[in-house]
Amino acid sequence: xxxxxxxxxxxxxxxxxxxxxxxxxxxxxxxxxxxxxxxxxxxxxxxxxxxxxxxxxxxxxxxxxxxxxxxxxxxxxxxxxxxxxxxxxxxxxxxxxxxxxxxxxxxxxxxx
Amino acid sequence: xxxxxxxxxxxxxxxxxxxxxxxxxxxxxxxxxxxxxxxxxxxxxxxxxxxxxxxxxxxxxxxxxxxxxxxxxxxxxxxxxxxxxxxxxxxxxxxxxxxxxxxxxxxxxxxxxx
Numbered sequence: 089x090x091x092x093x094x095x096x097x098x099x100x101x102x103x104x105x106x107x108x109x110x111x112x113x114x115x116x117x118x119x120x121x122x123x124x125x126x127x128x129x130x131x132x133x134x135x136x137x138x139x140x141x142x143x144x145x146x147x148x149x150x151x152x153x154x155x156x157x158x159x160x161x162x163x164x165x166x167x168x169x170x171x172x173x174x175x176x177x178x179x180x181x182x183x184x185x186x187x188x189x190x191x192x193x194x195x196x197x198x199x200x
Numbered sequence: 201x202x203x204x205x206x207x208x209x210x211x212x213x214x215x216x217x218x219x220x221x222x223x224x225x226x227x228x229x230x231x232x233x234x235x236x237x238x239x240x241x242x243x244x245x246x247x248x249x250x251x252x253x254x255x256x257x258x259x260x261x262x263x264x265x266x267x268x269x270x271x272x273x274x275x276x277x278x279x280x281x282x283x284x285x286x287x288x289x290x291x292x293x294x295x296x297x298x299x300x301x302x303x304x305x306x307x308x309x310x311x312x313x314x
Contacts, residue, residue: 130306187233189302191245
């Protein structure tokens, strides 16, 4: 089954404790992206990647890191999480030039 | 740079009536794609409809149609015969062929009234 898988789905963590949200897709997509969703602000892009070893900043990259060492994986790293990073996070992937983008189920992250 | 605008933070519609959700976009690329996604309260993102910038006809998918007006740079979603299950957040998005990046609007929350 074609899918984008994110883990963890739910996490409560403390300020400053490094965490990684994994994202994996099984569709051989070139394009992958991370978004955060906050009430009233819609989906804001954090980082995206057009292919292996190619990553670019989105609109709100501060406080986040990503890597794309393999085509299927695009982890989101919060080196030192802060409460303002409490949000719903989505990973997504697409074929280059594709006519749809596939989303993971979302990861609810709370930083206390 | 690409930009998507959805000017309606919230909309109400009576069950069985049609509703139009507005979306305008900005891009300098002549070739691009436009998308609509639905997000119910459960949180998942559901693809609804796609329109390519060179498509001659407006896209339709069941009760969903996209009113594409290229000169006005608008891509409004029309939902016919609204159902209670249509109550959700709706996002308009764009990908241009130059940057290949997906950009989303802020969303419109639709509430269908019985």
